[in-house]
Amino acid sequence: MSTVFDCSSQDKRKAGLAAAANAVRAGGLVVLPTDTVYGIGADAFDAEAVRSLLAAKGRGPDMPVPVLVGSWSTVDGLVMSVPEQARALIEAFWPGGLSLVLPQAPSLNWNLGETRGTVNLRMPLHPVALDLLREVGPMAVSSANFTGQPPAGNVTEAEEQLGDRVQVYLDGGPSGEPVASTIVDLTQGTPRILRDGAVSRAELSDVLGVELEADR
Numbered sequence: 001m002s003t004v005f006d007c008s009s010q011d012k013r014k015a016g017l018a019a020a021a022n023a024v025r026a027g028g029l030v031v032l033p034t035d036t037v038y039g040i041g042a043d044a045f046d047a048e049a050v051r052s053l054l055a056a057k058g059r060g061p062d063m064p065v066p067v068l069v070g071s072w073s074t075v076d077g078l079v080m081s082v083p084e085q086a087r088a089l090i091e092a093f094w095p096g097g098l099s100l101v102l103p104q105a106p107s108l109n110w111n112l113g114e115t116r117g118t119v120n121l122r123m124p125l126h127p128v129a130l131d132l133l134r135e136v137g138p139m140a141v142s143s144a145n146f147t148g149q150p151p152a153g154n155v156t157e158a159e160e161q162l163g164d165r166v167q168v169y170l171d172g173g174p175s176g177e178p179v180a181s182t183i184v185d186l187t188q189g190t191p192r193i194l195r196d197g198a199v200s201r202a203e204l205s206d207v208l209g210v211e212l213e214a215d216r
Helices: 010-025 047-057 072-077 084-093 127-136 155-165 201-208
Strands: 003-006 030-032 039-043 098-103 118-122 139-143 168-171 182-185 192-195
Touching: 003 010, 010 030, 010 039, 010 127, 010 168, 030 127, 030 155, 039 047, 039 127, 047 139, 047 155, 072 084, 084 098, 084 201, 127 139, 155 168
Parallel strands: 003 168, 030 168, 098 182
Antiparallel strands: 030 039, 039 139, 098 118, 182 192
16 A cells, blocks of 8 residues: 655655655655656665566666665765766756766675666755655666656656555655756766756756767
8 A cells, every 4th residue: 555745744744754764675665756757766775676666667677777866975885986077967967857877886786677787876856855865875766657658747647657566655746847867878988978858968068078979
């Protein structure tokens, strides 16, 4: 049975965050608001929970799950190194609608899908999401929709698609224009845009001082 918490009320927000944290620690799934679209999340280090997340969305490990973090410093423990270009982009656009693909730290014991040794990281600009991430640590989070369906821009749309597969829904109000994050691959030396989104190509190029190429 799922529970929905209206996070516009301080008391319900506190109760919802506590329930969501307990669900994540127990290997469950939660839906949380972000600054782009609503996300379905699990403990990034719980392989069974990540498999449940993929199953809830109706997709396989060939589409690995991104990881959301609650602070800049968390990144240092998740990747092999943070290159200067990554730090420049983090300083300019985090928290916000930019995801960075970097080589993951080889010591990490997680299974996010077929990542080929990389991890897709983002710090969302939403107070409810940040509160939960700072409480439980890095979370595997994907858009809160069944694969092939439109991403959820509010908690009702997420609940209609995911139902009782999710233990806790955190209602942070409408996400606004449901624009996904921009994804930049920094694993090859030359930055490449894997997905256009909330942060424009011009904004990225302005920070890095180079024109970014799109993935082909």
